[in-house]
Amino acid sequence: GENVEQHPSTLSVQEGDSAVIKCTYSDSASNYFPWYKQELGKRPQLIIDIRSNVGEKKDQRIAVTLNKTAKHFSLHITETQPEDSAVYFCTDTGANSKLTFGKGITLSVRP
Amino acid sequence: EAEVAQSPRYKITEKSQAVAFWCDPISGHATLYWYRQILGQGPELLVQFQDESVVDDSQLPKDRFSAERLKGVDSTLKIQPAELGDSAMYLCASATVANTEAFFGQGTRLTVV
Numbered sequence: 001g002e003n004v005e006q007h008p009s010t011l012s013v014q015e016g017d018s019a020v021i022k023c024t025y026s027d028s029a030s031n032y033f034p035w036y037k038q039e040l041g042k043r044p045q046l047i048i049d050i051r052s053n054v055g056e057k058k059d060q061r062i063a064v065t066l067n068k069t070a071k072h073f074s075l076h077i078t079e080t081q082p083e084d085s086a087v088y089f090c091t092d093t094g095a096n097s098k099l100t101f102g103k104g105i106t107l108s109v110r111p
Numbered sequence: 112e113a114e115v116a117q118s119p120r121y122k123i124t125e126k127s128q129a130v131a132f133w134c135d136p137i138s139g140h141a142t143l144y145w146y147r148q149i150l151g152q153g154p155e156l157l158v159q160f161q162d163e164s165v166v167d168d169s170q171l172p173k174d175r176f177s178a179e180r181l182k183g184v185d186s187t188l189k190i191q192p193a194e195l196g197d198s199a200m201y202l203c204a205s206a207t208v209a210n211t212e213a214f215f216g217q218g219t220r221l222t223v224v
Binding site: 031032034043044045046049087089093097098099100101102103104 | 144146152153154155156159166167202204206209210211212213215216217218
């Protein structure tokens with residue numbers, strides 16, 4: 001959402017390595033944390049999401065972890081492939097349920 | 112597979128002219144979003160609807176932009192008059208309700224000359 005910070009802003013990894021993208025949020029009322037992927041020239045698409053009553057969620061090579069105490073959540077991609085190269089957006093929907101995006105993190109996977 | 116439909120795909124207009132974009136969300140989706148995305152930036156939320164009601168339009172430049180969703184189904188975003196800085200991709204997205212997966216349309220690429 002509006003108060004979500006993403007870091008780093010760009011990330012480059014070797015194919016086959018893991019990539020981790022971290023985000024922090026400030027709204028204690030946030031209870032839904034989706035991650036969107038946007039490939040060049042395409043529309044954003046949800047790749048994984050997590051709700052505040054869960055600490056971790058996995059879907060094949062992708063996992064998301066949530067630390068409510070520290071107010072941060074992370075995206076983990078294992079065995080990265082060139083098709084993972086894209087802009088990734090982390091966001092939250094707080095008490096007002098607004099779905100807002102930051103600048104995103106550009107992930108480049110080097111073959 | 113159901114998709115969010117947007118038209119037109121591309122629009123070129125002269126500055127000071129009026130332009131309108133149309134969005135048809137996935138059937139049954141009560142929440143509808145309009146975003147503007149400038150190249151190299153993330154989508155900027157312009158307006159969010161819940162059925163026919165505006166939930167948030169705090170970032171909508173109301174002197175020139177308007178949005179409506181009269182019957183709570185399809186929606187129209189209008190710009191009048193268009194300015195050079197309005198050149199961007201306009202994305203529509205819908206969700207069953209807020210706080211669930213949002214599905215995006217292919218967008219309308221607007222160029223103001």
